[in-house]
Amino acid sequence: xxxxxxxxxxxxxxxxxxxxxxxxxxxxxxxxxxxxxxxxxxxxxxxxxxxxxxxxxxxxxxxxxxxxxxxxxxxxxxxxxxxxxxxxxxxxxxxxxxxxxxxxxxxxxxxxxxxxxxxxxxxxxxxxxxxxxxxxxxxxxxxxxxxxxxxxxxxxxxxxxxxxxxxxxxxxxxxxxxxxxxxxxxxxxxxxxxxxxxxxxxxxxxxx
Numbered sequence: 396x397x398x399x400x401x402x403x404x405x406x407x408x409x410x411x412x413x414x415x416x417x418x419x420x421x422x423x424x425x426x427x428x429x430x431x432x433x434x435x436x437x438x439x440x441x442x443x444x445x446x447x448x449x450x451x452x453x454x455x456x457x458x459x460x461x462x463x464x465x466x467x468x469x470x471x472x473x474x475x476x477x478x479x480x481x482x483x484x485x486x487x488x489x490x491x492x493x494x495x496x497x498x499x500x501x502x503x504x505x506x507x508x509x510x511x512x513x514x515x516x517x518x519x520x521x522x523x524x525x526x527x528x529x530x531x532x533x534x535x536x537x538x539x540x541x542x543x544x545x546x547x548x549x550x551x552x553x554x555x556x557x558x559x560x561x562x563x564x565x566x567x568x569x570x571x572x573x574x575x576x577x578x579x580x581x582x583x584x585x586x587x588x589x590x591x592x593x594x595x596x597x598x599x600x601x602x603x
Contacts (some may be wrong), residue, residue: 400580401447403500404439406592411570412438418549419560423468425558426590427549428583437586440544442500444535445508456591457502463575463593466496473568476559483570484545497542505533550583
């Protein structure tokens with residue numbers, strides 16, 4: 396295959412990843428289409444989903460490695476659980492560093508992307524306003540003002556309004572994101588094959 400769907404993501408700390416996996420397991424009895432698991436369905440927060448030519452993968456790895464050197468690891472606060480289109484997410488508040496990181500990733504990789512992912516082509520046909528403008532410019536909806544940082548725990552076969560009741564306190568998902576990850580995507584927005592990951596700079600005691 397000459398072109399593959401990819402996801403550039405933030406990877407949570409080991410502790411936060413473990414909490415996300417535990418939450419995903421708790422939701423299995425409601426009819427999950429996937430359950431988070433390291434090495435199979437990786438916990439992540441997406442920065443930019445895009446289609447890439449296989450021939451460009453090495454260049455993208457080099458560029459992401461350079462971007463990672465420019466940013467410190469992020470401490471993000473979980474704000475709410477959210478369920479839509481049968482996905483169950485924990486959403487995070489945005490801060491200036493996170494916004495700048497996404498802009499850097501998108502602006503760097505957008506000239507390289509190979510058109511659009513098939514699923515985004517279908518979504519673009521129904522989009523209006525800023526969503527349509529983002530699809531036209533970036534091939535991806537959730538950029539800039541529409542950026543919605545989140546970890547998806549699972550997707551259900553059908554809506555399960557009561558499922559969130561089994562989840563732990565929202566503060567259980569406050570935590571640090573320590574790496575930029577580069578993945579091949581599977582179904583339902585999953586990250587199924589890690590191509591590479593890159594450590595963000597660690598925050599020192601003096602904040603630098």
